[in-house]
Amino acid sequence: MTSNSRVVVIGAGLAGVTLARRLGELGTPVTLIGEEEHRPYNRVLLAEVLAGRYGPEVIALPAPAGLTRARVTGIDRAGRTVRCADGPPIAYDTLVLATGSNAVLPPLRGLFTPDHELPEGMHAFRTMDDCLGLSGAVRPGIRAVVIGGGLLGVSAARALAVRGAQVVLAQQSERLMERQLDPAASRFVRRHLEDLGVEVHTECRVRDVRSVGGAVRSVELADGYALGADLVVLACGVRPRVGLAQAAGLEVRTGVVVDDGLRTSDPHIHAIGDCAQHAGQVYGLAAPALEQADALAGLLAGDPAARYTGTRSLTRLTLTGPHSPFDLAAFGETDLRPGDDVVQLADATRGTYRKVVVRDHRLVGGVLVGELGTVGALARAWEGAEPLPSDGGPLLHLLTNEGDSR
Numbered sequence: 001m002t003s004n005s006r007v008v009v010i011g012a013g014l015a016g017v018t019l020a021r022r023l024g025e026l027g028t029p030v031t032l033i034g035e036e037e038h039r040p041y042n043r044v045l046l047a048e049v050l051a052g053r054y055g056p057e058v059i060a061l062p063a064p065a066g067l068t069r070a071r072v073t074g075i076d077r078a079g080r081t082v083r084c085a086d087g088p089p090i091a092y093d094t095l096v097l098a099t100g101s102n103a104v105l106p107p108l109r110g111l112f113t114p115d116h117e118l119p120e121g122m123h124a125f126r127t128m129d130d131c132l133g134l135s136g137a138v139r140p141g142i143r144a145v146v147i148g149g150g151l152l153g154v155s156a157a158r159a160l161a162v163r164g165a166q167v168v169l170a171q172q173s174e175r176l177m178e179r180q181l182d183p184a185a186s187r188f189v190r191r192h193l194e195d196l197g198v199e200v201h202t203e204c205r206v207r208d209v210r211s212v213g214g215a216v217r218s219v220e221l222a223d224g225y226a227l228g229a230d231l232v233v234l235a236c237g238v239r240p241r242v243g244l245a246q247a248a249g250l251e252v253r254t255g256v257v258v259d260d261g262l263r264t265s266d267p268h269i270h271a272i273g274d275c276a277q278h279a280g281q282v283y284g285l286a287a288p289a290l291e292q293a294d295a296l297a298g299l300l301a302g303d304p305a306a307r308y309t310g311t312r313s314l315t316r317l318t319l320t321g322p323h324s325p326f327d328l329a330a331f332g333e334t335d336l337r338p339g340d341d342v343v344q345l346a347d348a349t350r351g352t353y354r355k356v357v358v359r360d361h362r363l364v365g366g367v368l369v370g371e372l373g374t375v376g377a378l379a380r381a382w383e384g385a386e387p388l389p390s391d392g393g394p395l396l397h398l399l400t401n402e403g404d405s406r
């Protein structure tokens, strides 16, 4: 290792903790700075905590050595130090930004109280504190409105319904999880939520929030209809946390721009995870955050072959309910282009749906709902991007061979 004697990582989420652990294993000590009060945890599993399936301690990440609890407020690139809200500046030779994302707060009238706070009962769904706040407020029969029908909104609605809330999910676009799922798979997700008692409204835009005495009472839709609400969850997407990078004059587009060495426009500063933008992509998913952490650990430990070239990331979601768990996986492109071949198997009774899309003899995408036995084989065929034999037989085999769920 050359100039990496003092490695400082900002952000103790999935990416930062994984990097610190890997570097620790490779003999490089790291100062990991995280602002959250809780022991680092796996954010992907927050919905399971909200649903009451796991206690917060179950989703804790293996504790890294050298964790400093502080909020970093600035980077002095010339002096190579970071400033914290409390305490003296921390010097670095190599700095890593792993600051994650913030929840997007939608532009709704009445979203903030006159004191610029969210009204009581209104919660984002990003952090352990958000999760514990929601968990403490939910009780059987309470009226909850979830705004947003992506992965986060669907997970939150399911968790609240499992806890006995009367849940309405308001989704602005025409179907649930439209970024990952095709219309047929979306319908399966909708049916699963409805079976849990969730009322799903699509093409439904929330306009106003009404509060009384600082506590939320209803949300009003664009057509004037009001939904009574004791609890509102904002699940309107996330935005990379780039404030520190921007203030330090690093190149930032949607995320902090990095090259294949996960290096920002300052060679002493790297970025990984949700806050990073590589080859135009900001992923916002766990698998790329972990792959970037692994690649950067190799690079900083002096592995000449280590670099990051992008992640073909698969979205997986398990919605456990009181009766039946519901699994889905989606990857690549699931909307068809002219000339694409598609193999599709649906069984409405069993609630399963499987589809793969082939373009120029290569697997380019797929959705599996309710039956994930073939996901490992499909993901490998997709990641390998090898041409498939042209008779179509192996494709059907890939879709139906249930012996491999890795």
Ligand SMILES: Cc1cc2nc3c(=O)[nH]c(=O)nc-3n(C[C@H](O)[C@H](O)[C@H](O)COP(=O)(O)OP(=O)(O)OC[C@H]3O[C@@H](n4cnc5c(N)ncnc54)[C@H](O)[C@@H]3O)c2cc1C
Pocket (backbone or CB within 6 Å): 010, 011, 012, 013, 014, 015, 016, 033, 034, 035, 036, 042, 043, 044, 045, 046, 047, 070, 071, 072, 073, 098, 099, 100, 101, 125, 126, 127, 151, 152, 155, 241, 244, 272, 273, 274, 275, 284, 285, 286, 287, 289, 315, 316, 317
């Ligand atoms: C409810 C929920 C469900 C999800 N489900 C899935 C899923 O099913 N599949 C999937 O792939 N992804 C899922 N995700 C997304 C996944 O959690 C993220 O992609 C992943 O956590 C990114 O890791 P990260 O380390 O980049 O960021 P984060 O996990 O957000 O960690 C960043 C950390 O940096 C800290 N930080 C930021 N700025 C500072 C500062 N200035 N000083 C100190 N600390 C700072 C933050 O407080 C935070 O702890 C989900 C996310 C949520 C919220």
